[in-house]
Amino acid sequence: MPTRVLIPSGVLCLGFDRDALARGVAAKPDLIAIDGGSTDSGPFSLGSGTSKYARAVTKSEWRDLMLARAQADVPLVIGTSGTSGADACVDWMYQITCELAAELGQSLRVARLYSGQPKARIAQALADGQITPLTPAPDITADAIAQMTNIVALAGAEQIQAALATGADIVIAGRTTDTAIIAALPLARGEHPGGAWHGAKIGECGALCSTNPTSGVILVDFDETGFTVEPLAHGARCTPHSVSAHMLYENADPFLLYEPGGYLDVTQATYHALDTRRVRVTGSQWISGAYTVKLEGARAAGFQTTLIAILRDAHYVAHAQDWADRLQRFLMALITQRMGLAPDSYDLDFRLMGQNAALGQMENRIGAPVEIGVLLIITAPDAQTAAEIGKLANPHMLHYPLTEDEELPTFAFPFSPAQSDRGPLYEFALNHVMALDDPMSAFKLTVSEVRP
Amino acid sequence: MKTVGSIAQKIRSKNAGPFWVTIDIFCGTQTAYQTLTAALKTVDVAELYCQPSQMLKRFDIADLRVIKFSFPRPVVQGHRGDRDMHGAQWAVLLAEFSPPEIEALLA
Numbered sequence: 001m002p003t004r005v006l007i008p009s010g011v012l013c014l015g016f017d018r019d020a021l022a023r024g025v026a027a028k029p030d031l032i033a034i035d036g037g038s039t040d041s042g043p044f045s046l047g048s049g050t051s052k053y054a055r056a057v058t059k060s061e062w063r064d065l066m067l068a069r070a071q072a073d074v075p076l077v078i079g080t081s082g083t084s085g086a087d088a089c090v091d092w093m094y095q096i097t098c099e100l101a102a103e104l105g106q107s108l109r110v111a112r113l114y115s116g117q118p119k120a121r122i123a124q125a126l127a128d129g130q131i132t133p134l135t136p137a138p139d140i141t142a143d144a145i146a147q148m149t150n151i152v153a154l155a156g157a158e159q160i161q162a163a164l165a166t167g168a169d170i171v172i173a174g175r176t177t178d179t180a181i182i183a184a185l186p187l188a189r190g191e192h193p194g195g196a197w198h199g200a201k202i203g204e205c206g207a208l209c210s211t212n213p214t215s216g217v218i219l220v221d222f223d224e225t226g227f228t229v230e231p232l233a234h235g236a237r238c239t240p241h242s243v244s245a246h247m248l249y250e251n252a253d254p255f256l257l258y259e260p261g262g263y264l265d266v267t268q269a270t271y272h273a274l275d276t277r278r279v280r281v282t283g284s285q286w287i288s289g290a291y292t293v294k295l296e297g298a299r300a301a302g303f304q305t306t307l308i309a310i311l312r313d314a315h316y317v318a319h320a321q322d323w324a325d326r327l328q329r330f331l332m333a334l335i336t337q338r339m340g341l342a343p344d345s346y347d348l349d350f351r352l353m354g355q356n357a358a359l360g361q362m363e364n365r366i367g368a369p370v371e372i373g374v375l376l377i378i379t380a381p382d383a384q385t386a387a388e389i390g391k392l393a394n395p396h397m398l399h400y401p402l403t404e405d406e407e408l409p410t411f412a413f414p415f416s417p418a419q420s421d422r423g424p425l426y427e428f429a430l431n432h433v434m435a436l437d438d439p440m441s442a443f444k445l446t447v448s449e450v451r452p
Numbered sequence: 453m454k455t456v457g458s459i460a461q462k463i464r465s466k467n468a469g470p471f472w473v474t475i476d477i478f479c480g481t482q483t484a485y486q487t488l489t490a491a492l493k494t495v496d497v498a499e500l501y502c503q504p505s506q507m508l509k510r511f512d513i514a515d516l517r518v519i520k521f522s523f524p525r526p527v528v529q530g531h532r533g534d535r536d537m538h539g540a541q542w543a544v545l546l547a548e549f550s551p552p553e554i555e556a557l558l559a
Contacts, residue, residue, distance in 0.1 A: 252522035
């Protein structure tokens with residue numbers, strides 16, 4: 001029995017074609033699945049346990065999907081809720097769901113799948129030799145684990161299947177692999193395992209596998225030999241090229257995809273156009289292996305304050321790097337003198353916008369910019385010290401001369417106050433996998449009956 | 453000198469997770485694919501990105517007329533010192549690159 005999964009878009013908050021979504025609902029899917037995040041935007045969401053997306057947009061799109069679910073009368077699953085899938089992000093998504101259930105008058109069984117890992121569990125798994133580094137991996141020690149604010153494990157198909165088995169109308173999952181929320185149901189129903197994972201990978205970014213990437217909505221039909229993918233927006237088409245090329249996207253290896261409990265190998269896959277819009281894929285292979293889940297962790301890495309000055313004076317533009325280097329030395333001496341801070345206890349990073357701010361040492365073009373934006377990024381162990389260094393640097397960013405015998409220059413400051421206190425900095429601190437005897441042993445499932 | 457970007461249809465780069473970056477060169481035509489696979493030396497691409505060449509994974513994918521390079525990010529995404537959170541501007545370096553042998557191959 002084929003399994004039909006409706007995917008409204010690559011991620012909640014990216015928008016989708018509402019007419020196409022309605023066509024998807026009319027096509028009687030067995031499940032609606034959407035991703036809620038990724039590591040794309042950096043470590044802040046995981047570090048802080050907050051969503052990068054606006055709550056209003058999240059709620060508005062989730063309302064549409066909750067209405068679509070009610071109409072289709074099938075489960076609705078969101079993976080990696082609230083951008084990072086940290087436990088606090090799952091709770092945030094659950095709160096939004098409860099508000100909408102009340103507003104829409106829906107009675108729902110809601111399953112929350114928590115992926116958050118207590119530090120003690122990770123420390124114990126490390127001590128037990130259950131944690132293996134991937135390439136490249138940061139050093140992991142008991143101390144490093146203690147500095148992390150959030151650690152999540154990426155759930156696979158098994159954990160989503162457990163959530164669906166509760167009879168949930170809605171599954172709000174913490175961190176999952178992008179594919180697990182789509183592959184779980186076809187796998188549970190005995191569809192082709194290679195096809196289930198491959199179709200899930202092709203579908204995980206919604207219509208990105210089609211000729212109209214921003215239209216969002218696609219339908220994937222899984223069966224015993226493979227899968228068929230079809231975009232639902234008018235004018236959108238899937239072609240063998242657009243579908244197979246999607247394996248390249250955000251993937252270091254375009255033929256292999258590692259998942260909990262094995263990996264997908266698409267080396268032998270064949271892509272066949274059924275018509276001008278639909279593509280049929282067969283020949284993908286799933287190779288079972290040890291049951292491991294990938295870990296993601298974010299650690300607190302200080303606090304930042306930034307200042308921006310713009311050099312427009314042609315002489316300063318021409319000597320911007322020299323100016324920044326001299327100013328850095330001057331400020332470091334002043335910080336030692338006035339604040340008594342050791343040079344290795346904070347960091348000053350000058351970025352020259354217009355010269356090499358994006359590529360740094362890799363930049364190989366030399367141009368003649370009209371102006372240079374000088375971004376000073378200050379990192380210190382606490383917010384107060386970062387802000388204090390910003391205030392110390394302020395008058396010198398404004399007036400620092402290249403030579404001693406010139407009238408004091410004054411550069412362009414776009415802001416008052418000149419500095420922006422950015423708050424905490426987080427860094428990704430894990431690129432490891434953890435072995436599990438029981439897939440559910442590192443995950444928590446909570447089922448609630450939500451009434452309007 | 454012809455650049456890779458002037459021959460290929462599209463070149464893009466993006467993180468493949470926080471620890472890797474991947475660059476896809478969509479050649480478009482079979483001629484462009486043949487020219488670019490021959491002209492692009494892995495060692496030159498490694499040098500462009502200040503990487504040891506053994507760290508680069510290279511995939512020449514004839515079916516898609518794509519050349520793909522993946523390598524570990526020298527600075528992990530979002531670490532202090534990261535300049536491009538998504539690694540998306542890195543493609544420009546390859547697009548602007550003129551492989552030494554390109555003129556001979558195009559002649």
